[in-house]
Amino acid sequence: MIINTKLDIIKSPIITDKTTKSIENNTYYFSVTKKSNKNEIKQAIENLFNVKVKKVNTLNVPPKTKTVGRFKGKITRYKKAIVQLHEEYKINLFDNE
Secondary structure, eight states: OOOSOHHHHEEEEOOOHHHHHHGGGTEEEEEEOTTOOHHHHHHHHHHHHOOOEEEEEEEEEOOEEEEETTEEEEEOOEEEEEEEEOTTOOOOOSTTO
């Protein structure tokens, strides 16, 4: 699969309580395109943030049903990448660090 740029692969970082705690272990969570593979994700992270990636795990998150009042809807499925960096590297996701 050929993707135009590295920015097309990485959609956004996933920021939750669990993911912010895992930053201490140099583990970062990203939402990525559904058709990207581990090698493309690794190259994209290394080129965008100038870091060395130790390991990449991916999983497909299934769609979820949400209810708001009497209306039901679905949250679309997406692919999640769990990226672990080498110890000497860090990604600054927040401006105040």
